[in-house]
Amino acid sequence: MAEQQTSLALPPAGKRYRVVQWSAGRVGTSSMRAIIDHPDMDLVGLWVHSESKAGRDIGELCDRGHLGIAATRSVDDVIALKPDCVMYMQEGYDADDICAILGAGINIVTSRGEFHSPPRMDQELRRRVEAACEEGGASIHSTGISPGFITEAFPLVLTSIARRLDCLTIDEFADMTASCSDEMLLDVLRYGGTPEEASNPHLVHHMTANFGQSLNVVAQALGLSFDDIQTTAENAVARERIPLMGGRAIEAGTVAAMRFTVAGMRDGKPLLQFRANWFCTTDLDADWSIRENGWRVQLEGDTPLDIYIGMPVDCSPEEMPLVMAGYTAQRGVNCVPYVCAAAPGIRTSAEMPQIISRLG
Known part of the structure; x- marks a missing residue:
């Protein structure tokens, strides 16, 4: 559940995070694998849109074997799990679901681009989300590879010498x-x-x-x-x-x-x-x-700079979509401890510490 600290707070050492994945498309599947493999996280649930996936074992849906946890289509089931964070990665978004999750005190990391910058958001959506964050003492952060890492984290590093x-x-x-x-x-x-x-x-x-x-x-x-x-x-x-x-x-x-x-x-x-x-x-x-x-x-x-960043990925054409999805998903997973430590509200990249991966 959310902890009320400053937005620049560092994650507490030794904490484990209960995480629910919301949606199991390509990015969501990559996210589930990253959560399972993370040394400080437990994947405790999965929300799915498709009836064909509901009730199935969530580990089998991401090729990680049997985990003994069934996927659900109910936001109430997700809230009942009392996770620290929900990885919200569906196509489109449901403001009612997002506000219900935040209002229950559960943080959200999302790949949706509608939540990056409060002043530029739809202002009615902003009002609702901020009210839910205040009610539950939770935060929401939007990130990914693009937009996200390449449009926010990287430019802020480069301009630090200017x-x-x-x-x-x-x-x-x-x-x-x-x-x-x-x-x-x-x-x-x-x-x-x-x-x-x-x-x-x-x-x-x-x-x-x-x-x-x-x-x-x-x-x-x-x-x-x-x-x-x-x-x-x-x-x-x-x-x-x-x-x-x-x-x-x-x-x-x-x-x-x-x-x-x-x-x-x-x-x-x-x-x-x-x-x-x-x-x-x-x-x-x-x-x-x-x-x-x-x-x-x-x-x-x-301080002029000209930098090229390539993606020398070596895999089959069939594997490429899921590999590329990992670039988006893993940035979000690495943000979870920082979002959980942040003050309630819609949190931006500029309001949080530098995101550092926990790899071992």
Whole structure:
């Protein structure tokens, strides 16, 4: 259960954490494995959306053998377990469930991007969540790899050597064919269509809401502010036909790459910006300087830096989606002790100590 301490409190030595996983998709499955393997954590429950998973042993659902704990679809069952923390990692979110968990005094670590920065949140959602945190003495923290580590923790480290920041740009490079099904690529994200067909206002809004909040955390921590957050979307088309793993294809002349730029603006110029380069091939009609999976972070100011972070993952195409999910899940798992030690409320990366993994 939540302990009322300052948001910068360090986790107490020797404490064990009872953790419930909420949702068992790719990220949730990676999270369960990380919790089971963590020396200071016990996986005590699992909430699932699917009726087919309800009642099944949670260890078997993440390939960790029989644990003797059945998955549930009931938030009341989760609360009755009295965990220290819930790893909330479902698609979308249910504000009623989140508030019930927090109101019961149970902390939440979530991969949902709607909770990164209170000033940029939906203000009615913020009001409800903060009231639940106050009622239960619990905290909620949103994190992951992107947004999260690369858009918050890493920039805060880099700017710790600076006294002037002109612009910080994060380019994300992601080969979408390595982690997405044919249906996700073609039917949901709209690759393989004309540029007009690929236009997706919902995705633009999603990028603004998630990455705009995350960039705002960094700006506030640095004592800066944005005049506005602007998001632009671009498409590039394939020069050749691209066969996909599921048997379908992206045809030549159709959209095979998307670029979304979320920029925190100050005095008419980008101060902090995140640029997602999500591609299905590097053979495009546009020169976007595409690199392999990873990030390029450029710091302009009195201590200029240009850093590339790659992901040299060696696994089969079938294993890649779950491996990539681990990048998001494990950041969250490592945050659990810090969130449990934090003061009640919606906690940001800038309000907590540096997250240090407990590996042994």
